[in-house]
Amino acid sequence: MYNRDPLSRVLYIDLTSKKHWVEDRKDLFEEYIGGTGVAIKLLREEIPRGADPLGPENVIVMATGPFNGVYPMASKTVAMFKSPLTNNLGESHAGGRSSVAVRLAGYGAIVIKGASEIPIWISVHGDKVSFHDARALWGVRSTHTVGRVLREIETGHGFRTIMRIGRAGERMVRYACVVVDTFRHFGRLGLGAVFGSKKLKALVISGKRGIPIADKASYRKVYDKIYDAIMGTPATKKYHELGTAENVLPLNELGALPTKNLQKAQFEYALELSGEKLAEVYLGRRVSCAHCPVACIHLGALREPYKAEAYFYKTTFVSYDYEPIYAMGTMLGIKSGAHLLKLLDAVEVYGLDAMSTGVALAWMTEAFERGMITEKETMGVRPSWGEYVSYLKAIELIVEQPNEFYSALAKGTEYAASVYGGRDFALTFCGNEMPGYHTGPGAHLGYALGARHSHLDSAGYSYDQKMVGKEISVEGVVDYLIQEERWRQVLTSLVLCLFARGVYTPQVVVEAFKPLKWEVGENDLKEIGKKIHLLKIKYKLDEGFDYSKLRFPKRIFETPTPHGNISPEFMSTAVELYRARISEELKQLEPTLSG
Amino acid sequence: MAKRLSVVDVDLCVGCMMCVFACSRRFGDGGVSKSAIKVASIGGIERGFKVIVCRACLDPPCIHVCPTGALKRREGGGVVIDLARCIECGNCVAACPYRAIMWDEETNRPVICTHCGYCTRYCPYGVIKLEEVVPSV
Structure with a gap:
């Protein structure tokens, strides 16, 4: 890497002692690129074995990579931590202005450890790091308000990110x-709870430095080639126009759209929640992450009258994407765009992960229908498919946790089902609530085996869809999942948005590295991807992850997919093959993975 | 004919900052330290953005406050800076009501748009364009 690039500077912040310092970690960046690769190394260095995810010993790493601030669509920051939801590896990615702010403040990564005694927020403006008393911000009902307050009193406007938690x-x-900036998130696996446990209300970062490039002429050439590819390719068109909401109708048509807690995989009101309909009726603005021309962020404008006052209206902007539409929409049987937007606004206000919240509410509805829980547990809420008002109330109660039931549900769907029953229809994978694709065995194997139990680990849903009408073999799907997850470790170490994966082929990545004085070949990248993947798995195994204890919710076998009913035997054979391959590779790589 | 950079329709702006990065890339570097154009929300991205760029004033206030004569009139409006004469006082930044003169914190010098139009190629939505300056009557 180019020695004038500030990428290798890592900012350490200790919340307990309120101290901060910078270390040069060229060793890590040269070997693991940045992003996911550097984050897993830093996490392993800092976190003790068996750490309590909500104790001061948990560590938050936020990492960027060499392409952030340099190439288009390199717009993501990787957060790595121990997840309080799964009690194992936590990894979540966010866009907005986060990666540009961290990188242009002059850092490749930020490590936050310890815990504060009182609520605080931290600001990092270039080299200046300050700790502020956030007691006045603690308890504020809406994350929007916290954003507004910090926007007013902090500097760095236009080049900053404002990360904050809600209630x-x-x-x-x-x-x-x-919540990152507005409408972007470190959504999955509970980073917000880790912030909360450390009394860290917000983190504001800004910077506007330059990033020196070694070969300036070829940098501009490669940049233009990538930019033209982004603008010309059908690969990014879908995100550009209707956004990810474009997926609703095709998945419904295919019979892969989880509906009413996956009792079905088709929804009669899918059209109402489709990207087409939401664009026609509600789309109010499209916005972009920093340094990305695609503008996939779709904001619906929800105009509502005030009941008590004539001719008073409010217009609320609500971000919608496929996954939240699935979780807070089809999973709950929501029949109208307006009701969907109201629910999405509620999770935004409180700072909840929309996907986990929707799956939790879907489990709650079915458990209520079956009499496993009653109005005594739900405190009078009668959850019912499509009844958004009952869900709005339930969301508030999950946050406030006024009784044992809501405290349990706030610990996750899997935990609540272990107390109240209904594990067969609790749609969780290793504690993480399911993403929105019931496309076949690839998707569900991906959720179970992916290092962060995300559809984005290995895109099994994409494999299933390519294979519709063809036979999926155990070897075929396992091989795909492993290869895909490994290449994605490279992309998320750079750190690119995964929507750019069609443009940034291995060949393009190698070419883009050259002007940065970074000599790396396609095979080297593949090896690095494999190593990062294995490092993550090793962390998980060390923390108690066990392939032999993997459990698939029974519901996924009951509801047919486009590949018919999934066979439990197929899944257990695939898990065993996956485990065998990984354990063989871990043995070979073990000596190089230490530390 | 002299040209100037113009914000055609700010409501088309998605806040991607492609123009901001392009401006620094003129010099072959990444990041934004050399950028003479700025994009920021107008109070939350849901309300939209402002695109701050030199409007090529025919009688630019910045010229009048420069104590060393480092700023010279540019044909078609705006100014050209002679960095050798700049004493880093920042008067020009304060004089511009648009705050369209940026500050390079690395060299501690002002960054002023030269209306070269390099950024326009990277605006995917036609927010900015280079246009002919119509001679004023």
Whole structure:
């Protein structure tokens, strides 16, 4: 790497002692690129074995990579931590202005450890790091308000990111998110609860430095080639126009759209929640992450009258994407765009992960229907498919946790089902609530085996869809999942948005590295991807992850997919093959993975 | 004919900052330290953005406050800076009501748009364009 690039500077912040310092970690960046690769190394260095995810010993790493601030669509920051939802590896990615702010403040990564005694927020403006008393911000109902307050009093406007938690994070709901800027999130696996446990209300980062490039002429050439590819390719068109909501109708048509807690995989009101309909009726603005021309962020404008006052209206902007539409929409049988947007606004206000919240509410509805829980547990809420008002109330109660039931649900769907029953229809994978694809065995194997139990680990849903009408073999799907997850470790170490994966082929990545004085070949990248993947798995195994204890919710076998009913035997054979391959590779690589 | 950079329709702006990065890339570097154009929300991205760029004033206030004569009139409006004469006082930044003169914190010098139009190629939504300056009557 180019020695004038500030990428290798790592900012360490200790919340207990309120101290901060910078270390040069060229060793890590040269070997693991940045992003995911550097984050897993830093996490392993800093976190003790068996750490309590909500104790001061948990560590938050936020990492960027060499392409952030340099190439288009390199717009993501990787957060790595121990998840309070799964009690194992936590990894979540966010866009907005986060990666540009961290990188242009002059850092490749930020490590946050310890815990504060009182609520605080931290600001990092270039080299200046300050700790502020956030007691006045603690308990504020809406994350929007916290954003507004910090926007007014902080500097760095236009080049900054404002990350903050809401009430859900303060109350340590295990799937609380961190809201980034506006409408972007470190959504999954409960980073918001980790912030809350450390009394860290917000993190403001800004910077506007330059990033020196070694070969300036070829940098501009490669940049233009990538930019033209982004603008010309059908690969990014879908995100550009209707956004990810474009997926609703094709998945419904295919019979892969989880509906009413996956009792079905088709929804009669899918059209109402489709990207087409939402664009036609509600789309109010499209916005972009920093340094990305795609503008996939779709904001619906919800105009509502005030009941008590004639001719008073409010217009609320609500971000919608496929996954939240699935979780807070089809999973709950929501029949109208307006009701969907109201629910999405509620999770935004409290700072909850929309996907986990939706799956939790879907489990709650079915458990209520079956009489496993009653109005005594739900405190009078009668959850019912499509009844958004009951869900709005339930969301508030999950955050405030006024009784044992809501405290349990705030610990996650899997935990609640272990107390109240209904594990067969609790749609969780290793504690993480399911993403929105019931496309076949690839998707569900991906959720179970992916290092962060995300559809984005290995895109099994994409494999299933390519294979519709063809036979999926155990070897075929396992091989795909492993290869895909490994290449994605490279992309998320750079750190690219995964929507750019069609443009940034291995060949393009190698070419883009050259002007940065970074000599790396396609095979080297593949080896690095494999190593990062294995490092993550090794961390998980050390923390108690066990392939032999993997459990698939029974419901996924009951509802047919486009590949018919999934066979439990197929899944257990695939898990065993996956485990065998990984354990063989771990043995070979073990000596190089230490530390 | 002299040209100037113009914000055609700010409501088309998605806040991607492609123009901001392009401006620094003129010099072959990444990041934004050399950028003479700025994009920021107008109070939350849901409300939209402002695109701050030199409007090529024919009688630019910045010229009048420069104590060393480092700023010279540019044909078609705006100014050209002679960095050798700049004493880093920042008067020009304060004089511009648009705050369209940026500050390079690495060299501690002002960054002023030269209306070269390099950024326009990277605006995917036609927010900015280079246009002919119509001679004023």
